Amino acid sequence: MYWFSILILIILTRDFIQGEFAFPIRLCFIHAVLLLFNSFGFVSGLISAPLKRAVTDQSGSYFGRLPNLVNIDLNLGQMAANFVEAIAIASSKKSLDLVVFCTQLDSMDLKSSHVSPVLTDPVPVNKSRLRMHSSLLAYSQQDSPVPISPGKCSRSNSRKSTGSVDDVRSNGWLDAMKASSPPRKKLLKGSSAQVASIDYDIEDYYSWMLQYPSALDSFEKIMDLATDKKIAMFLDYDGTLSPIVDDPDCAFMSESMRATVRSVAKYFPTAIISGRSRDKVFDLVKLTELYYAGSHGMDIIGPISETLSKNHPDCVQSTDHQGKETTLFQPAREFLPMIDEVFRTLVEITKDIQGAIVENHKFCVSVHYRNVEENNWTTIGQRVHDVLKNYPRLRSTHGRKVLEVRPVIDWNKGKAVEFLLESLGLTDRNDVLPIYIGDDNTDEDAFKVLRDSNQGYGILVSSVRKESNAFYSLQDPNEVMKFLQLLVNWKRQESMYGKK
Numbered sequence: 001m002y003w004f005s006i007l008i009l010i011i012l013t014r015d016f017i018q019g020e021f022a023f024p025i026r027l028c029f030i031h032a033v034l035l036l037f038n039s040f041g042f043v044s045g046l047i048s049a050p051l052k053r054a055v056t057d058q059s060g061s062y063f064g065r066l067p068n069l070v071n072i073d074l075n076l077g078q079m080a081a082n083f084v085e086a087i088a089i090a091s092s093k094k095s096l097d098l099v100v101f102c103t104q105l106d107s108m109d110l111k112s113s114h115v116s117p118v119l120t121d122p123v124p125v126n127k128s129r130l131r132m133h134s135s136l137l138a139y140s141q142q143d144s145p146v147p148i149s150p151g152k153c154s155r156s157n158s159r160k161s162t163g164s165v166d167d168v169r170s171n172g173w174l175d176a177m178k179a180s181s182p183p184r185k186k187l188l189k190g191s192s193a194q195v196a197s198i199d200y201d202i203e204d205y206y207s208w209m210l211q212y213p214s215a216l217d218s219f220e221k222i223m224d225l226a227t228d229k230k231i232a233m234f235l236d237y238d239g240t241l242s243p244i245v246d247d248p249d250c251a252f253m254s255e256s257m258r259a260t261v262r263s264v265a266k267y268f269p270t271a272i273i274s275g276r277s278r279d280k281v282f283d284l285v286k287l288t289e290l291y292y293a294g295s296h297g298m299d300i301i302g303p304i305s306e307t308l309s310k311n312h313p314d315c316v317q318s319t320d321h322q323g324k325e326t327t328l329f330q331p332a333r334e335f336l337p338m339i340d341e342v343f344r345t346l347v348e349i350t351k352d353i354q355g356a357i358v359e360n361h362k363f364c365v366s367v368h369y370r371n372v373e374e375n376n377w378t379t380i381g382q383r384v385h386d387v388l389k390n391y392p393r394l395r396s397t398h399g400r401k402v403l404e405v406r407p408v409i410d411w412n413k414g415k416a417v418e419f420l421l422e423s424l425g426l427t428d429r430n431d432v433l434p435i436y437i438g439d440d441n442t443d444e445d446a447f448k449v450l451r452d453s454n455q456g457y458g459i460l461v462s463s464v465r466k467e468s469n470a471f472y473s474l475q476d477p478n479e480v481m482k483f484l485q486l487l488v489n490w491k492r493q494e495s496m497y498g499k500k
């Protein structure tokens with residue numbers, strides 16, 4: 001093992017001397033060599049610390065997260081073996097894999113402030129290798145559909161499923177259902193089942209981030225364009241403000257997130273645009289200072305606006321939770337009885353599928369399969385598909401392990417953004433910068449509206465590679481909160497010291 005590692009090191013050193021590695025990679029390399037020596041007790045951690053800082057300083061935003069990956073405690077035991085494995089990868093793939101190998105040092109603890117204690121959709125980065133504590137692991141770790149344990153926030157049923165699967169298989173539903181699920185872990189070797197195979201997803205993720213840079217790393221760039229502009233904030237709820245969890249009724253946002261959103265709303269007009277019903281999302285967010293659009297934008301409560309009422313005859317005067325005069329817009333109102341009927345049918349036809357959850361969101365219905373055994377997904381997809389055959393005016397879209405049944409109308413979250421901008425008197429102005437943060441497929445309509453109108457930014461919340469109309473990315477709700485906090489601080493400073 002030792003001699004093998006030396007051999008690999010010689011090969012890498014040759015590449016290194018020949019200058020095949022970019023500067024930050026070289027620093028990584030030196031750092032790695034020091035770590036190896038360190039593992040044999042030759043070099044003290046004191047030496048590697050300044051190098052790590054240098055790597056951080058030099059690597060720029062592309063490797064902005066590197067310190068979080070390499071902020072490690074040296075555990076001298078297993079490290080050498082893992083190092084050899086990592087070096088072997090690095091020698092075959094060069095460059096980026098040197099970053100990867102920093103994450104391969106199996107026995108190291110990752111002590112990162114970046115680690116979010118939230119449950120989000122699975123990351124391509126194999127978190128077991130990043131040494132997150134299992135309690136911090138994404139739900140991918142809990143991904144086998146274990147029935148939710150009984151308790152306040154629990155649901156489970158235990159029934160068998162049957163059903164034909166041809167339609168669902170042939171029309172691509174099953175693929176789409178699977179696409180909204182995490183890849184299964186490949187277990188190869190190692191001392192325990194927690195040791196997963198080496199995959200290259202992290203490299204893939206970092207290359208994806210060149211296309212969708214971190215909104216945290218790009219914050220100054222974003223704000224440069226915000227000078228002299230009025231920012232309008234649009235926020236999705238699930239997976240953006242709250243972590244993704246097994247039970248939709250338990251998707252609570254943290255108090256710190258609530259305080260942050262409250263501060264954002266103090267400085268910028270802020271709206272929540274959710275797939276949930278407006279009432280449900282309000283019950284979860286509990287902030288009266290925001291505007292709310294529920295049912296994927298099909299149920300909006302916004303400020304009173306005369307032009308709006310002219311342009312949208314469906315608008316009615318209403319009062320909000322505080323009794324304030326508002327405009328209520330519900331373009332799918334006529335579908336209410338149909339949605340109610342289809343909801344009851346969907347509850348009935350899924351009641352024998354263990355783990356299936358059906359939610360009524362007033363203008364749409366969600367059929368969740370997150371907690372359903374994967375071999376029953378075709379059944380659930382088929383049954384929803386069969387029901388919809390009787391409702392040609394309804395369609396189904398895919399969210400995060402959920403089928404969303406909704407009316408076939410030309411209305412979506414993108415239209416809701418336009419509507420809210422209009423109601424706020426912020427359309428047809430070039431001094432407005434809308435920012436939309438969301439994680440799901442339905443948020444793409446909003447990202448597209450901003451991209452097509454060349455106005456503002458979409459920020460996709462994702463820790464996996466995903467094609468999107470957004471401009472920037474954030475990994476999880478924890479990063480969303482950091483971004484919002486930066487925004488609030490920026491505004492406070494601007495108010496105190498004037499524009500830069």
Ligand SMILES: O=P(O)(O)OC[C@H]1O[C@H](O[C@H]2O[C@H](CO)[C@@H](O)[C@H](O)[C@H]2O)[C@H](O)[C@@H](O)[C@@H]1O
Nearest residue numbers: 237238244245246248251274275366370400402
């Ligand atoms: O537009 P959003 O606010 O993001 O709502 C989209 C759906 O969010 C909820 O489902 C998602 O979050 C659940 C809780 O974390 C999770 O269990 C589920 O798998 C996700 O799909 C909500 O329950 C759905 O009704 C919304 O349509």
